[in-house]
Amino acid sequence: MRLRVDPDKCQGHARCYGLAPEIFDVDDYGQSSVIVDVVPPGLEDKARLAVANCPEYAIEIVEE
Amino acid sequence: MGHTAPVKDWATDFDVLDPRYVTDPFSIWDELRQTCPIAHTDRRKSSWLPTRYEDVTAIAHDIEHFSSLKVAVIPGDEDEDPNENFEGPNLEYGLPPISSDPPLHTWTRRLLLPWFSHKRVESYIPLTRDLCRRLVDGFAGAGHADAAADYAQQIPVRVIAHILGVSPDLSDTFTGWVRDVLEFADDAERRQRGAEGLLYYFVGQLEERRTHPGDDLLSELLTTEVEGKPVDDGIVLGMAALALIAGVDTTWSAIGSSLWHLATHPEDRKRLVAEPELMPTAIEELLRAYSPVTMAREVTEDVVYEGCPMKAGDKVLMNFPAANRDPEVFEHPDVVQLDRAHNRHVAFGSGIHRCAGSNLARMELQVALEEWLARIPDFSLAEGAEVTWAGGQVRGPRICPVVF
Numbered sequence: 211m212r213l214r215v216d217p218d219k220c221q222g223h224a225r226c227y228g229l230a231p232e233i234f235d236v237d238d239y240g241q242s243s244v245i246v247d248v249v250p251p252g253l254e255d256k257a258r259l260a261v262a263n264c265p266e267y268a269i270e271i272v273e274e
Numbered sequence: 275m276g277h278t279a280p281v282k283d284w285a286t287d288f289d290v291l292d293p294r295y296v297t298d299p300f301s302i303w304d305e306l307r308q309t310c311p312i313a314h315t316d317r318r319k320s321s322w323l324p325t326r327y328e329d330v331t332a333i334a335h336d337i338e339h340f341s342s343l344k345v346a347v348i349p350g351d352e353d354e355d356p357n358e359n360f361e362g363p364n365l366e367y368g369l370p371p372i373s374s375d376p377p378l379h380t381w382t383r384r385l386l387l388p389w390f391s392h393k394r395v396e397s398y399i400p401l402t403r404d405l406c407r408r409l410v411d412g413f414a415g416a417g418h419a420d421a422a423a424d425y426a427q428q429i430p431v432r433v434i435a436h437i438l439g440v441s442p443d444l445s446d447t448f449t450g451w452v453r454d455v456l457e458f459a460d461d462a463e464r465r466q467r468g469a470e471g472l473l474y475y476f477v478g479q480l481e482e483r484r485t486h487p488g489d490d491l492l493s494e495l496l497t498t499e500v501e502g503k504p505v506d507d508g509i510v511l512g513m514a515a516l517a518l519i520a521g522v523d524t525t526w527s528a529i530g531s532s533l534w535h536l537a538t539h540p541e542d543r544k545r546l547v548a549e550p551e552l553m554p555t556a557i558e559e560l561l562r563a564y565s566p567v568t569m570a571r572e573v574t575e576d577v578v579y580e581g582c583p584m585k586a587g588d589k590v591l592m593n594f595p596a597a598n599r600d601p602e603v604f605e606h607p608d609v610v611q612l613d614r615a616h617n618r619h620v621a622f623g624s625g626i627h628r629c630a631g632s633n634l635a636r637m638e639l640q641v642a643l644e645e646w647l648a649r650i651p652d653f654s655l656a657e658g659a660e661v662t663w664a665g666g667q668v669r670g671p672r673i674c675p676v677v678f
Contacts, residue, residue: 221628224392228554228636238388240628262616263558265331265624 211249212273213257215242219268226260226269233257242268285310289317290347290568290591291460296665300608303596312582318460319349321570321589322582327620329580330597333571333590334624337375339579340571340590342627345373347570347591347667348459363473366508369516372569372627379626381500382513386630389437389491395633402433402638406645414649418656421537421646422674426530429642433634434521438514439490440479447471452522457664476514480507491517517631524566525635527670528621529642531564535610536643537655537676542612547651550644556612557640562619563610565595566668569623594620595669653678 213233215226222240226233232253235245249257261269281292284302289295295302303325306313313323324330333340344352352368368374371383388394409428413419431449435442454468479492487493495510536543546556573588584590598619599607622629629635655661656675664672 221625222387222632223622223628224633225558227392236392238391238393239384240387240391259615263618265618265620267618 211254211257211271212247213244213249213261214270214272215244216268216270217241217243219266221266221268223265225263225265229260229263230256234260285313286315287317288313288315288323290323290666296663296669299595299665299669300599303593303599304608307596307600312580314582319353319589320585320587321591322584323591324593325596325600327597327600327603330593331620331624333579334592334620334627337626339574339577341375341574342373342379342569342571343368343375344572344589345569346459347568347589349589350455350459350462350465363477363511364508365473365512365515367506367512369512369519370509371513371630372516372520373512376626378509382509383626383630385495385498385500385505386491386513386517389494390631390634392633395637398433398437398634399637399641401436402429402641403645405429405432406642407649410645410649418675418677420674421533421653421676422526422530422671425646426526426533426642426670426674427672429529430525430635430638431522433638434518437491437521437634438517439483439488439492440475444475448518449522451475452519453664455519456523456667459666472515472518473511476511476518480510480514520629521631521634523664523668523670524629525631525638527566527664527668528561528564528635528639530671530674531566531669532560532639532643533646533676534655534661534671534674535560535564536647537653537674539610540654542610543647543651543653545612546643547647550647552612553640553644555614555617557636557643558617558619559610559612559614561621561636561639562598562604562614562617563608564670565598565619565621566670567621567623567629568593568595568667568669569627592623594623650678 220242224236226242227236233246234242236242281287281289306325311326315321346352371379409425413424431445432442451468451472454464458464483493483496492514569592571590573584573586575586577584601607622632653676656677659675661671662673
């Protein structure tokens with residue numbers, strides 16, 4: 211599974227980082243980014259949760 | 275005082291300060307969503323009240339038609355133009371970044387954000403935890419307390435005082451000023467008293483830091499340069515005042531509402547005690563169900579939105595609390611589900627004005643609940659207790675007597 215955070219949509223709610231710090235990081239200005247090339251096995255559910263909780267619809271699954 | 279008349283028609287004559295709206299806005303929003311999802315009123319000022327998630331978030335993102343220059347839900351000093359009655363220091367730019375649009379919004383927000391980043395907020399945890407423990411120590415033995423006034427109200431103001439580098443001994447004074455400005459905004463005299471107190475205090479504090487800079491937000495704002503120039507004094511003052519105003523009433527209301535919920539819903543209280551790992555998810559759910567903050571936008575030019583003829587200068591009340599109870603987006607929205615897995619709530623707003631202090635608020639709420647539940651796992655509303663709520667811009671309990 212591969213994810214992408216759209217930097218234009220991300221407003222720094224940091225819900226993804228709160229739910230899955232193994233997959234996302236957030237900088238000093240609130241901008242989130244995906245820190246893994248491929249979501250590690252076993253973390254797919256967490257990744258989906260992050261997608262489903264982003265208030266800005268900024269995270270997309272680019273590859274299941 | 276025509277605007278205190280009871281509301282008969284919520285669709286065409288709503289009043290967010292009506293006692294029914296303050297104590298139970300939920301049933302009003304439900305009714306409006308089905309009959310007239312964007313309500314209107316001419317009380318105080320022509321204002322619109324969206325109640326659907328889709329509309330609230332769409333308007334929050336349309337910064338071209340909906341400006342943030344005037345964000346007060348209850349028309350106040352910023353709505354008087356020119357304001358000849360206000361005698362406080364001049365705030366030409368309001369309280370940036372909250373009361374600004376790009377480009378001013380963009381760079382003032384960038385100055386504030388690092389102070390409220392995840393990393394920075396983690397460093398405020400020990401002092402928040404220590405503060406909460408000391409507060410609980412003060413009443414744990416008594417068997418009763420006011421969860422709002424003795425606890426919730428005491429926490430955020432002291433944490434934000436630390437960040438600003440101002441004296442926590444003045445916390446009660448700060449709280450008084452902020453309440454005057456937000457909760458009692460309909461009383462012009464009181465509003466002005468609060469604003470003057472707050473602004474003159476910060477004028478003095480900024481003056482002191484020019485000669486004796488410290489390791490705090492105010493000092494940094496004074497020494498920072500944007501494009502090679504120092505930040506305008508009025509902007510520094512506005513940002514300082516904003517940090518205090520936005521950091522006090524809001525989180526205090528969230529903590530108070532959450533404790534009120536746990537005091538009145540024993541099954542949730544017991545579950546949170548038994549399953550502490552649920553806390554981060556529960557925090558988001560409590561924020562969704564009891565979102566404290568409504569902000570305003572100003573219509574920039576005549577526009578018809580979803581059939582509503584909005585005129586330039588009208589207010590739109592950004593009803594994030596109602597958006598978070600929209601059944602189109604949230605299953606059983608009026609039921610608090612502490613383990614709600616899908617929760618795209620907008621308690622901290624939506625779009626470029628997402629609450630800059632959201633990380634701090636979350637941390638304070640979580641630490642406050644953890645420390646309370648660790649010492650007082652079993653509590654309920656006092657018999658015959660009269661819980662009072664504040665409403666308007668910020669909704670939360672102000673008196674909430676509990677026994678344990």
